Amino acid sequence: MIAVLERGCSVKVKADIVRFIEGAGFRAQVSEAEGENFIGVVGAGAEALAERLGAMPGVREVHPAAAPYPLVSRRRHPEPTRVKVDEVIVGGGRLEVIAGPCAVESRDQLMAVATAVAAAGARLLRGGAFKPRTSPYSFQGLGEEGLELLAEARARTGLKVVTEVVAPEDVELVARHADVLQIGARNMQNFRLLSAVGGQPRAVLLKRGMMATIEELLLAAEYVVAAGNPRVILCERGIRTFERETRNTLDLSAVPALREKTHLPVIVDPSHAAGRREIVPDLARAAVAVGADGLMVEVHPDPDRALSDGRQSLTLEAFEKMMTELAEVARAVGRPLFR
Ligand code: PEP
Ligand code: MN
Numbered sequence: 001m002i003a004v005l006e007r008g009c010s011v012k013v014k015a016d017i018v019r020f021i022e023g024a025g026f027r028a029q030v031s032e033a034e035g036e037n038f039i040g041v042v043g044a045g046a047e048a049l050a051e052r053l054g055a056m057p058g059v060r061e062v063h064p065a066a067a068p069y070p071l072v073s074r075r076r077h078p079e080p081t082r083v084k085v086d087e088v089i090v091g092g093g094r095l096e097v098i099a100g101p102c103a104v105e106s107r108d109q110l111m112a113v114a115t116a117v118a119a120a121g122a123r124l125l126r127g128g129a130f131k132p133r134t135s136p137y138s139f140q141g142l143g144e145e146g147l148e149l150l151a152e153a154r155a156r157t158g159l160k161v162v163t164e165v166v167a168p169e170d171v172e173l174v175a176r177h178a179d180v181l182q183i184g185a186r187n188m189q190n191f192r193l194l195s196a197v198g199g200q201p202r203a204v205l206l207k208r209g210m211m212a213t214i215e216e217l218l219l220a221a222e223y224v225v226a227a228g229n230p231r232v233i234l235c236e237r238g239i240r241t242f243e244r245e246t247r248n249t250l251d252l253s254a255v256p257a258l259r260e261k262t263h264l265p266v267i268v269d270p271s272h273a274a275g276r277r278e279i280v281p282d283l284a285r286a287a288v289a290v291g292a293d294g295l296m297v298e299v300h301p302d303p304d305r306a307l308s309d310g311r312q313s314l315t316l317e318a319f320e321k322m323m324t325e326l327a328e329v330a331r332a333v334g335r336p337l338f339r
Contacts, residue, residue, distance in 0.1 A: 001046040002068050003053055004061045004076075005037040013058035014039075020056060024049055031226045033071055038226070069215075069222040069262075072232070077263045083203050083231045085160045085179050088123045090203075090233050091265030095326070095335040096294035098162050098205075098267070099319060100126035102309035103139060104146035112301040114153040116316040120323040121337060124180070125150065125159035126296055130166045131308060132186045139307040147177035154179075162205055162296075168196040175200045185210050185237055185272070188220050198227020205296075207235045207269070210248060214257055221264060234258060234266045235296060236287075238273025247275020247312065250283050255290045267294035271312045277303065280314055281322040288329045297322070 005014065014030070014037065021028040021041050026049065029040035041049060047064045054062040063070060070076055083090045090096050099117040104110050104127040114125050129146025131139065142149070150161045160179040165171055166187060174181055180203045187193055188209035197204045204224050208217045221232050236255060238248025250273035258266045270283035284295055300306045300313035314322065323337070330337040 001041045001050060001053075002063045002070060003039045003041065003059050004063070004070055005039065006058050006060050007035065007037075009037065009058040017053070017056055017058060020053070021049065033225050033228055034230050036071070038070065069218045071225040071230075072218055072221045072262045072264055074259075074261055074263050079263060081230070081263045081265060083233050083265055085124070085203055088160055090267070091293045093335065095288060095292075095330045095337045096124065096267070097122040097323070097326075097337070098124040098126045098294065098296040099299045100162075101128075101300050101306065102271075102298050102313060103128045103131050103141055103307055104149050105139075105142070105307050107149055107152070109301060110149050110153050111156065113299050113316065114157045114159055116301075117299055117319060118157040118159050120320045121327075122323075123159060124162050125153055125157070126162045126182075126298070127153075128164050128308075130164055130170060130174070132164070132166050132184050133308070144173065147174065151177045165193070165197065168192050171196045171200055175202045178202060180205050180233070183207060183220075185212075188212055188217065191223055194220055194223035195227040198224040198229040200229070203231035203233065204229060205233045205235055205267075207237050208239070208251075208254070210238070210240045212239070214254055214261070218258075218262055221262070232264050233294075234262070234264050235269055236266065236273075236292075237269035237296075246273060246279070248273045250274070250287075252286055252290050255287065255292050259291060265293040266291075267296055268292040269296040271296070271298040271309070271314075275312050277312055277314050277318065280312065281318070281325060284322060284326060285329045288326055288335065289333055291333070295326075 018028040026043035099122040131141035162180040164182040165174040241249040268287035298313040303310040303313040
């Protein structure tokens with residue numbers, strides 16, 4: 001259960017509320033975000049306090065639901081959030097495309113992709129320096145050297161850098177080089193990591209876990225915002241189902257469903273959903289048509305020799321072709337794609 005306090009309520013009023021909660025045998029978890037104060041009431045049976053808590057001075061509303069996400073909920077914030085990454089605005093009405101290799105492998109590989117995707121209309125570059133691989137024997141990424149190459153690619157092309165962080169102790173290092181910190185599907189419920197990216201100034205791209213419900217994704221986003229960072233972009237990347245034809249099943253219904261529930265921008269990653277490059281452009285077009293604010297697409301100059309996810313990576317030429325086709329769909333749904 002969570003109590004939302006009146007804006008600007010005094011320290012004394014807050015302390016009285018905490019005393020009331022603790023006096024009733026529960027734990028009070030105080031947090032502040034975007035100028036709003038919240039007190040979570042932790043403990044079994046907390047709902048019994050709802051009525052008395054709601055009547056206390058300084059309490060604006062009480063959410064008795066077991067799993068509320070007041071900060072990311074559209075109910076309390078009807079206007080869509082525009083996540084600014086310098087001059088690039090995700091959720092600002094234009095379709096933004098994040099493109100690049102699954103993993104940063106070398107300077108030549110990264111610069112070739114960065115130059116090509118920038119020319120084709122992407123404004124953000126992706127590339128993993130720390131890779132969360134299923135097998136410990138797979139390529140784990142170049143680490144800090146990869147981050148430096150990403151920063152170099154930004155300096156050369158103007159593309160903003162999106163890269164994954166896999167551990168709380170790496171957050172500061174990754175934030176020093178990147179413009180957007182990605183939380184991967186495998187870490188969507190790594191709550192210490194979510195709080196850590198909530199406590200630093202870069203925007204966050206939060207990918208849906210492969211087994212996560214939409215509500216669990218929103219609660220994960222709530223962790224980031226509650227820790228002080230309101231700049232969160234959500235990403236649907238396919239969920240695991242019984243179907244093996246694709247790597248994951250792209251849940252396109254998540255896009256309009258999320259739009260109802262949250263003010264945060266929503267993008268789609270057709271690459272990790274498809275698992276094979278042949279159908280990536282089709283899924284990308286569908287994602288734009290259903291209202292996604294952007295796309296994240298894997299691109300490699302020589303996919304068959306990629307160190308990770310080559311099977312689903314588009315060639316430079318296929319990416320350029322996809323962007324041309326996408327522009328038509330984007331225009332039809334009123335979301336210009338800059339070219
Ligand atoms: C990735 O973006 O390369 C990645 C590992 O994606 P996901 O976390 O969605 O599997
Ligand atoms: Mn990948």
